Amino acid sequence: MAWAKPISYRLPEETAKFKPIANVEVVQNNCTACHSSDYIETQPRAQKSKKEFWQAEVTKMIKVYGAPIEEADIGKIVDYLAANY
Numbered sequence: 001m002a003w004a005k006p007i008s009y010r011l012p013e014e015t016a017k018f019k020p021i022a023n024v025e026v027v028q029n030n031c032t033a034c035h036s037s038d039y040i041e042t043q044p045r046a047q048k049s050k051k052e053f054w055q056a057e058v059t060k061m062i063k064v065y066g067a068p069i070e071e072a073d074i075g076k077i078v079d080y081l082a083a084n085y
Contacts, residue, residue, distance in 0.1 A: 054077075055078045
């Protein structure tokens with residue numbers, strides 16, 4: 001039986017930074033548990049309703065990917081992302 005040899009690699013530094021305004025900690029604690037701030041930065045911008053877009057994205061993260069986001073944090077995350085992205 002052959003065993004795969006473990007490999008190590010270095011991830012690139014993040015280039016996107018969260019704006020240090022209200023609820024930034026909630027976003028950092030919930031969103032960056034699974035992906036980088038760069039991932040958020042690359043999401044589409046030309047949305048009619050940013051709030052609806054981010055609500056759908058956060059809902060998808062919870063329902064499809066199993067993100068353990070508490071109910072009380074959902075609105076804070078959506079508001080922060082809609083205001084800044």
